[in-house]
Amino acid sequence: MSSYQLHNAGYGTDSQPVIVRGEGAYLYSDNGRRLFDAGLGAGSQILGHAHPAVVAAVQRQIADGSIYLYNNPQIHDLCQRLATLLPAPQCHYVFSNSGTEATLRALRLARAAAGRQRIACFHGGWHGMNEWTLLDDGGRFGAGITTLPDGIPQPVLDFSLLLPYNDERAFELITAHGQELAAVIIEPVQGSNPRADILHFLQRLEAECRRLGILVIHDEIITGFRLAPGGAGQYWPLQPDIVTWGKILGGGLPIGLTSCTDEVAARTFGDRHKRILTGGTFSANPLVAAASSAVLSQLASADYRHIDQLGERFRNQLNQGFKQQGLPFSAIGIGSFNRVAFTASSFRNRAERDALELPAATQSRFRQQLLELGVLWPTNGIVFTGFCHQQADIDWLCQQVLAAAAGCLISGA
Ligand SMILES: Cc1ncc(COP(=O)(O)O)c(C=O)c1O
Incomplete structure (x- = not known):
């Protein structure tokens, strides 16, 4: 086999699954796993994959x-x-x-x-x-x-x-x-x-x-x-x-x-x-x-209230869960455009956010735990709701995020 190296950012890292197909809210890996795509194709797939x-x-x-x-x-x-x-x-x-x-x-x-x-x-x-x-x-x-x-x-x-x-x-x-x-x-x-x-x-x-x-x-x-x-x-x-x-x-x-x-x-x-x-x-x-x-x-002809309400539900459920469990995270966003910050403190901009957030190793553990739970969490951290989602999908996603947030704080998890 010929040897090569792929230098596209984000591709070819060993910890990432190999994706062979996408449909709706999900991507499918070469070993048959169904993974929830929380980033929906870097925000491009508002209708879901392969509409x-x-x-x-x-x-x-x-x-x-x-x-x-x-x-x-x-x-x-x-x-x-x-x-x-x-x-x-x-x-x-x-x-x-x-x-x-x-x-x-x-x-x-x-x-x-x-x-x-x-x-x-x-x-x-x-x-x-x-x-x-x-x-x-x-x-x-x-x-x-x-x-x-x-x-x-x-x-x-x-x-x-x-x-x-x-x-x-x-x-x-x-x-x-x-x-x-x-x-x-x-x-x-x-x-x-x-x-x-x-x-x-x-x-x-x-x-x-x-x-x-x-x-x-x-x-x-x-x-x-x-x-x-x-x-x-x-x-x-x-x-x-x-x-x-x-x-x-x-x-x-x-x-x-x-x-x-x-x-x-x-x-x-x-x-x-x-x-x-x-x-x-x-x-x-x-x-x-x-x-x-x-x-x-x-x-x-799409009703944008659907994706906006799902986004709001995502942020509300997570913020409630983070607070109840005393986890140093917060969900922020507008409409269907969301992010989970690795801090419970508020910030005005990225510079302030960077100073407040948990270390990169903890953030990477969070993504790894989500992957084990069946969620592909984008490395850019931007999470979208889309027309391929229903309330039950977002509720399920919130449960996985809360579990990963708690899990990633345990050192060595
Ligand atoms: C706000 C914004 N502008 C520009 C770009 C660049 O777009 P592309 O990756 O298609 O070149 C991106 C990509 O993520 C983006 O989010």
Whole structure:
């Protein structure tokens, strides 16, 4: 057998099962185990794995070819659906193949529109493998490491600015660098710290950026099609200039979408003095478009109260259980977007969370115990409720989480 090493983060670790199939809320391992997928495909499978409508759409389309590189009806059908579901100002679309690419396109558009170079992003945020936003590595190499990951050139620092999240000092920094900043990119709800009480901060950010001529980019790659079909910008009264979408939109196939307002489009695509690069071999391909349209047709008639109530049930049951059993954990989140923090204390942002949480070894024991109990707990810690779940699934999950939380505190467990 030939020898090789796989370097995709999270793949190929010995302690992880090998998954051969997914259906609904579950993944199945090569040794026949059924495992509850608490992360639902990093949040992409809001309908559940292998949803019949998505499978049928992909099977139909692939038989007719998956890539044409010419205009095709599938992509226009998808655009029509997007125009119905997304907040109306977000009516210009650029397709790509991942969330990372969507955020790269968004920063390029913002720089071209604003005629400025520098970009600000928030500590605790995640915008994918996008160099301009990797000043914070998302804690992947351990909390508190402040150097750039290797392979990212130092000059990136000159064009990026890291802001503290959910912290007034962010506005001082934005004001101090106001003349250089093209845009501030932010997840309206951070995966590292999903919370419902962030609207005021987001509104203040919008107001400060407007005042200084800085564009606001919402990274809705998790929140899009999740907080509401049109994401946080529909759930809340917010008016970002540019928005990025992905994950759920692809129905399990790779996709990225960058949208912007008429005003941004006029300052970029509509300005005859500017040349804006878009495109790519697989961008706007009919196969992904068909899968996306199948997802959106399901979501257009979906009752989001179902997944929101399940999320609330998850958080309430866990917080009650943690308190009753005196366990130093808490469940936080908004709607169907959840996280279990390894501390009972409240925190404002990821920096505070990192200082409070139990050690990494305990967190790893927690995930290992859950695996033994039949739950795949995502390493990024973000837990989603989806349309493939019923109350009984969430109640069962809560019981397993409480058992693992108690178990992982016993040293050597
Ligand atoms: C908020 C956010 N933005 C961007 C990305 C990057 O998306 P992708 O992994 O598809 O490149 C992610 C991925 O988890 C994300 O959560």
